[in-house]
Amino acid sequence: MxxxxxxxxxxxxxxxxxxxxxxxxxVKRFCGINESxxxxxWVKFPQDGxxxxxxxxxxxxxPSIVNWVRNQKEPDSETRCLPNxxxxxxxxxxxRILKNRFSSPVAVVQAxxxxxxxxxxxxxxKLLKRFSNDWVSAFGLFKWANTxxxxxxxxxxxxxxxxxxxxxxxxxxxxxxxxxxxxxxxLISLVTMSKIMRRLAGASRWTDAMESFRNxxxxxxxxxxxxxxxxxxxxxKERSVEHAQLALLEFxxxxxxxxxxxxxxxxxxxxxxQLDKAWLIMEEMEKCGFHPCVIxxxxxxEAYCCEKDFxxxxxxLDEMQAKGCPPNVVxxxxxxxxxxxxxxxxxxxxxxxxxKRSGCVPDTSFYxxxxxxxxxxxxxxxxxxxxxxMSKGGVIPNVxxxxxxxxxxxxxxxxxxxxxxxxxxxxxxxxxDLKTYAPLLKMCCKKKWIKILFYLLxxxxxxxxxxxxxxxxxxxxxxxRSGKLDLxxxxxxxxxxxxxxPKYNTYKMLVExxxxxxxxxxxxxxxxxxxxxxxxxxxxxxxxxxxVY
DNA sequence: TGAAGTTTAA
Numbered sequence: 001m002x003x004x005x006x007x008x009x010x011x012x013x014x015x016x017x018x019x020x021x022x023x024x025x026x027v028k029r030f031c032g033i034n035e036s037x038x039x040x041x042w043v044k045f046p047q048d049g050x051x052x053x054x055x056x057x058x059x060x061x062x063p064s065i066v067n068w069v070r071n072q073k074e075p076d077s078e079t080r081c082l083p084n085x086x087x088x089x090x091x092x093x094x095x096r097i098l099k100n101r102f103s104s105p106v107a108v109v110q111a112x113x114x115x116x117x118x119x120x121x122x123x124x125x126k127l128l129k130r131f132s133n134d135w136v137s138a139f140g141l142f143k144w145a146n147t148x149x150x151x152x153x154x155x156x157x158x159x160x161x162x163x164x165x166x167x168x169x170x171x172x173x174x175x176x177x178x179x180x181x182x183x184x185x186x187l188i189s190l191v192t193m194s195k196i197m198r199r200l201a202g203a204s205r206w207t208d209a210m211e212s213f214r215n216x217x218x219x220x221x222x223x224x225x226x227x228x229x230x231x232x233x234x235x236x237k238e239r240s241v242e243h244a245q246l247a248l249l250e251f252x253x254x255x256x257x258x259x260x261x262x263x264x265x266x267x268x269x270x271x272x273x274q275l276d277k278a279w280l281i282m283e284e285m286e287k288c289g290f291h292p293c294v295i296x297x298x299x300x301x302e303a304y305c306c307e308k309d310f311x312x313x314x315x316x317l318d319e320m321q322a323k324g325c326p327p328n329v330v331x332x333x334x335x336x337x338x339x340x341x342x343x344x345x346x347x348x349x350x351x352x353x354x355x356k357r358s359g360c361v362p363d364t365s366f367y368x369x370x371x372x373x374x375x376x377x378x379x380x381x382x383x384x385x386x387x388x389x390m391s392k393g394g395v396i397p398n399v400x401x402x403x404x405x406x407x408x409x410x411x412x413x414x415x416x417x418x419x420x421x422x423x424x425x426x427x428x429x430x431x432x433d434l435k436t437y438a439p440l441l442k443m444c445c446k447k448k449w450i451k452i453l454f455y456l457l458x459x460x461x462x463x464x465x466x467x468x469x470x471x472x473x474x475x476x477x478x479x480x481r482s483g484k485l486d487l488x489x490x491x492x493x494x495x496x497x498x499x500x501x502p503k504y505n506t507y508k509m510l511v512e513x514x515x516x517x518x519x520x521x522x523x524x525x526x527x528x529x530x531x532x533x534x535x536x537x538x539x540x541x542x543x544x545x546x547x548v549y
Numbered sequence: 550t551g552a553a554g555t556t557t558a559a
Contacts, residue, residue: 368555
């Protein structure tokens, strides 16, 4: 084994290839700066100054991809690889401290206190977002900022913090913070209350959500129709239309419902596939003097689409026309998408024609759906044509558009196109997300394109798209299947260091493969890591960090 | 997600 030190990199005849720099950055990031990371033997630096990409035996690389990687801006120093760290020095400084995973927010405050960093709202918000899955770090930072002379958190930083605590089910801590907001006065809005209710309902504590609505005026928020609608909607979206129905029953005499109220309930019952209850809501709606609108009918259409009952769908479409309430883009999107998923592509395209005839204008979501069903039917060229049509028509493609096309390209072995699309996104200033990269990473694992895999990982890092447990799992599985066990171990380790607990299947697969190839040492290390991951999880539970009451 | 629609899995 060799070691990837700085010298190793300057060994390449003084030429720094982007890929080498990428590798350096990845190694730095994955292994920490003080460690001397092992250089896996698949990295072979050419001695003649040619691109390391073409030098590898097992990586089949299309020449154009080689060119594409080569044409990427060549950084003149390693620091260029990490623009976030250069651009926002304090954010990075604190990030580094926060990554140490403290046992309590107080410990975090003490750790940050040592550094001389000046607070600002944007610093706080950036870090809260970055550590939104790590409430101890986020709350520690939040508290630390409060101790800084002359600094006061803004209303939305408070809301963000409340949401983070709710997301990690730290409801006791969350309520303490809410009480602080009450004491300070004027900080709680309907936005705050909606976050509280949403997180409670999300943790299946629907009655708690309802209770906080009952007391909403104590927090200085008025108990009106829009607040009630928000509660009902939250309960429906968090899987309990039943509680929403109860809430309506309880509050409707005190607070007058409006058409939104009924549409929310109707949609809730439709999603729960209880159409009889949904029709009852429609009756009640009419009794109260409200007419059903496109939204009401569209909810039913969606429900019948789920059941593939296209005769009923047609019947409702006719009824809508008759009642002077014609379908709109959303309605057409639902019908077309359902037909496409049911493999009735021809009928789906007829919907498109019908919509155009009716003078209804397609929007981005509609086109996304169209691109999706064409791709699923294997008609990638047609999908591409639609993409061009939308751009020409002034409809702006979004992340979903690109994610859909990238996924399709990967599924149909159009690797080159998939990578080109990623580049197109950059040109259009469309920010990629995890769903953009997942199919590309999977493809690289399958094809054993390790250098491009690293290129992508670095690209994600630069764009602040951080890996989640699902992505790590994907990498470990993919690399295991391709026999890249060294690398699978690197990602397994990184995952554990980030405090994620690998799934048992992932662990088992890796250990078995290591055993099969007689990599005893590696196997032992993975076993130790798994124990470590379990211990960390356990100690968090017992120390009350993840207390759930 | 916050009145309805679009990406996700062997």
